[in-house]
Amino acid sequence: MKITAIPQLYRNLKRWKEILRVLRRYGLADWLTQFRLPFRDVLKDRGGVPLSQYSREQRVRMALVDLGPTFIKVGQILAARPDLVGPKLAEELKRLRADVHPDSIEQVRNTLAQELGENFESRFQSIDATPLATASIGQVHRAVLHDGTNVVIKVQRANIERTMLQDIEVLAGLAQLAERVDGFAAWGPTDMVRQMGPMISRELDFTRERQNLEQFGEMFDRNRNDVVIPRPHKPLCTRRVLVMDELVGQPLSQFLSDEAERCDTDNDAIIASRNELKHRLCETIASVYLTMIFEEAIFHADPHMGNLIVMENGQLGILDFGMIGRIDENLRETIEDMLVAISSGDQNRLTRLICQIGNAPPMLNESRLAIDVAEFIGTYGKQSFGEFDLTGALNELSDMLHRHAIKLPNQSALLLKMLISLEGTLRELGASFDSLDVVRQFTRATIVKRLSPRRRLRQARRVYLEAENFLESAPNEVITLLKMARQGSFRITLEHQRLGPTVNRMVLGLMASAVFLGSSLLLAMKVPPILFHDVTVMGVQDLSLMGLIGVVGSISVMMWLLLAITRSGHLTRGDDD
Template sequence: MRITAIPQLYRNLRRWREILVVLQRYGLADWLSRYQRVPFRDAFKDRRGVSLAEYSREERVRMALTELGPAFIKLGQILAGRPDLVGPELGEELKRLRSNVAAEDFESVQSTLRTELGDEYQTHFQTIHETPLATASIGQVHRAVLADGRKVVLKVQRADIEITIRQDIEVLTGLAMLADRVEALAAWGPSDLVRQLAPILIRELDFGREKQNLQHFTKSLSRFDDEVVVPQPVEHLCTRRVLVMQELVGTPISKIHAARDGITDPSCDEPSPTSALCETMAKVYLSMVFEEGLFHADPHSGNLLLLADGRLGILDFGMVGRIDETLRETIEEMLIAVSHGDQNQLTRLIRRVGDPPPTLDESALAIDLSDFVGTYGQQSLGGFDMTGALNDISRILHRHSIKLPNQSALLLKMMVSLEGTLREMGARFDSLQVVKQFAHKTMLRRISPTRRIRQARRIYLESENFAQLAPDQILQLLTQARRGELRMTLMHSHLGPTVNRLVLGLMTSAVFLGSSLMLAFEVNPVLFPENPFLGFTRVSVMGLTGVVGSIVVMLRLLMAINRSGHLNRKGDD
């Protein structure tokens, strides 16, 4: 541990203790769940008195994160969209994470409004409903009416939540450093994962970003004005901790049932209102991905409304994803590879977009992808199971420890959530066909003269930059070599155990040699000083202890080397 980390550890000592107590409870419960006849197996219980050992491991992880508080809940909600890291089963369970936090008292809400909008904030509103419309770990939402009569909703950040989140991020960083030392966890790079997720948690605290997202999507989806509505922010009342936006009144998609709209009759050829809404949802979200490169990352049924005029209302733009042109083109190539049954091309694309470990078994990955292509590549358009395909590809990535970039994982999460919402509504159209239509448009865009000209211009500018910088850098390199100042940094991996065994072997040899000398010179204290025992006399106690101990260590070292399979060279008998 670095010396500079000691003040941080001391500052968060109480929080460390709380977290370790929770992890200890659920960790012991997980261990006890393996043994049915242990008498104290039911020692740990939840609030309802049910033994924690009776829950599945995934449920215990979700319950532990819920008990640990806002930052860990947010972390779990983010990891729910990373099945490549946690696996589809745990990812599905983490989708059930809810904050379950009590509403903050209205006096605290008023204090935040007064701090952010000024002492005369009430002049901007006719009324503010004291009962919150919704609560979450970071903030809560209240209905209100502006002075000009417009109905709005206020999203107000909880008091001191930023301090709590930042404190928990520091603790998470410390836990990740400890996890890096556990061989089974180190392969996933816990510290790197926390470094990636921490900015996402911090961005959730800035409501100004959500205001910008609302403005951007209002502009980018303007061509869908008769089909889609995005809440308009009230700019002069929006701050970092307060967001005021237009209230959308409608029926949540989660409360719309297919049977209500007559979808249960398969002989009916007329598209139902719900079917038309599903087509609009698919069209809008895939337009975000394939045309805009910026998408709403959480299209679950609670964030989508059916308005009275039949339009789709989209809520909660706190989490958005962005993909660049290269990733978009890779997705298109993946769709083509799956539809053509080309597992070799799919393998190359996954290696390109993901972060495979150095120990990746490429033949095993190729076999898994061959099975995947064989299962989904031959399905008809109408019967294509997109959710199953996305979950299966997540399992393959998780099995082979292939990590996706954050934006790729967000896109995967969005597609799974969108497909789940469409299925929940009983959509009767083919989502894969819609995807292929957008992919076809983007393929035409890729071969368009405009893109070729833009690509040629970029290559020219990069070549010109290289031509300007390369000579100076080469001369600098030659100058350093001539002066003897050239340095080379070599990075190694998996050498830690080898070095540790080498040092342990040298130390054991030294102890064995020194103990042998002590036996030879009969260093006091000695055993059997006068009467020999089995022919031994004047045996040095310290020498005997050292010899026996070094022999035990050497035997253990040989067993460890033998277990690792590196005792003999390859090909030796």
């Protein structure tokens, strides 16, 4: 850890102690679980259940809950990154919900007074004291505006911004420590924290969510009337307060629960009507999200059933626009090419596209990746559209990326998570609806767009501008390089990844060898102090104590070094290298 980080460490010392205590507790439980020890059940959860009875993934989730809102939010972000943490842990982290007590209505009113002014109550007829929903960052209350409009108020929790920014600093320190561990360093924990910091900061700023609501509201008001986005009331929105229209209806999860309860008592006509509504909802949900991906290049990143509202008139309402994803043209075209490669069974092209869309490690085993891709295509490439298991395919793709340490960009990972969540929601609806057939229709439409003369002209213009810029700048760059070479200031910097541990082992081996040779000379020259001077033990006499200590110590270091190299799997060059 850098010296400049010491003030930060001292400032957050109390929080460091809390975090290390929780990590030590769950880490010790994980270690004890690996052994059949009589006291391995001594550590228990809040309900008195031994931690050893939980899986490792469950213990990770429980530790994040104990660590508080920031770590819960980090876990929710990592749930969208199965390429980093693996599908099993990502699936477990999806269960993370903030188990926090809501702020009192006095604290909520105090926040409203700070953000909207002391006379904020003149703008509302009433504010419900009981929160409608509570999360790690904010909580939602029903309210009625002065003109009688029913709204909901999303209010940031008191002191949550200071707590989260403090935890981000602590996470940055933990990431620096993790960089020293080979198993963690490969995933770039410092870069991960650097990316998570802005994401959490954006969620703390409700102004961004208000802008997202306006953008998506304009998008669907312009194109269709079967989708409703809450309308924000801009004069009442600030960085910590968001006021928007209330959507009257049932969350999709509650709608399906009520359907299950009433299914046995209703007649055939009502059941047929409900099945038709479910089918229409399936079509609307799939069409809306695919429109976001293939036409608008911006998507709502969390389409779980709690964020989808079945309105009284059958319309679909969408909530929670705190996290959205954006797709550039290259990513969208790569997705289309991947779908074509899977359906056509083109193994080589799909392998290239996976390496293109992700950040492949320098030592990627391309032959093994090609084998995994071939198995993937063999499993999913031959399925008909009606039988295609999109969730299984996406999960297996995530597992493949995780095994080969291929990291996706944030927007690609968000898109992957959204598609998995979307497919799960459509499956829960249970209607006989082929979502992948809609994907195929959208893909065909986008391929037609890619071949359109207008797009070709736009591409040609972009290529011309890039070529013009290159031709203008290239001569100056070449002249600069020639000047540097003539002046002797031309330098080439080579960086070897993970060279530090290799050099350290080499230096330690040379030092151990030098100590062994020097100690052997001490033994040969019988340098005092001397052991067994007057007696002979097993044929040994006049043994130099310093030489003996040096030989034993150097041999111990050499054995430890040999064991470490063996454990790393790099003692000999095997087939995997």
